[in-house]
Amino acid sequence: MISRTELHTVLDNLLKPEDIKDYCPNGLQVEGKERIKTVVTGVTASQRLINAAIEQNADAIVVHHGYFWKGENEVITGMKKRRLQTLLAHDISLFAYHLPIDVHPEYGNNAQLAHLLGIENAKPMPGVSPRGIVYQGEFSAALSPQQLAQRFESVLGKTPLVEQVGSGSVKTIAWCSGGGQGFIDQAAEAGMDAFFSGEVSEKTIHSAREQNIHYFACGHHATERCGVKALGDYLHSQLGLNVRFIDIDNPA
Ligand SMILES: [Zn+2]
Structure with missing residues (x-):
């Protein structure tokens, strides 16, 4: 059992939220009880x-997507009221780390995706800010786009949306978990064979076609389970601490 403040310190020391400009407060978002033994x-x-x-x-609960996003309605009504009321009534702390969980060199979503998918020489793509928001790497042996799609499906448990451009195979690849589809242009500029992200936009497909880079949308939720899960293993x-990752299924 540790104190809430100790847990906050351990998380901040690991994830260094002060180093990154984000769209939400990172760290303790809702304060709960003093002592912490079980974390979801x-x-x-x-x-x-x-x-x-x-x-x-x-x-305590530790998540990648918390509350209080820049630009959202600030009043506490409806869905937001119910969520906060439930947390406060049960004295449960909410810790949320957004971009710090995407970019972390070990526990980050992007770094963890490389492990899971067997991508070698994974490293942050140079020149993209914040560092680590886009990763690049390579497969030891080139894969056809179909083989790669199968790998995504078996590892992430979701059939990806595939935009295959031409018949070229995939040796080099770049990626950004979650809503990172806009980075396809940097991946194309860097000469990657393929790019994958969680979400897709209409314009992502044109970027793929016109810059000759295979594209895979693998799901926002499906590409962002791994970071916070690895973080929980670290906390345990x-x-x-008793730590349990709970997967609330989300098809998006
Ligand atoms: Zn996300």
Whole structure:
């Protein structure tokens, strides 16, 4: 068992939120009880995740997508009221780290995706800010776009949307988890054979076609489970906390 402040310090020391400009506050977003023994991790602090955390008797929740996003309506009504009311009524702390969980060199979504997918020499793409938001790497043996699509499906549990351009195989690849589709242009400029992200936009397909780069949309949720899950493993091994990752399925 540790204190809420100690957990906050451990998370901040690891993820260094002060180094990155983000669209939400990173760290403790909602303050709960003083002592923490059981932690639930998840992709998004949705009502379903909170309810599941209550069932687990969690003292804290750690997520990638928390609350208080720049530009959102600031009043506490409706869905937002219900979520906050549930957390406060059960005295559960909410810790959220957005971009720091995407870019972290070990526990980040992008770094973890490289491990899971067998991508070698994975490293942040030079010149893209913040560092680590786009990664690049390569496969030891070139894959056909179909073989790569199968790998995404078996590793991430979701059939990707594929825009195959021509018959070339995939040796070099760049990626950005979640809503990172806009980075396809930097990947094309860097001469990558393929690019993948979580979400897709209409214009992403034209970028792929006109810059001759295979593109795969693998799901926002599906590409962002791995970071916070790895972070939970770290909290368990380093601090001896009970940690449980709860996957609230999301087809997007
Ligand atoms: Zn995301």
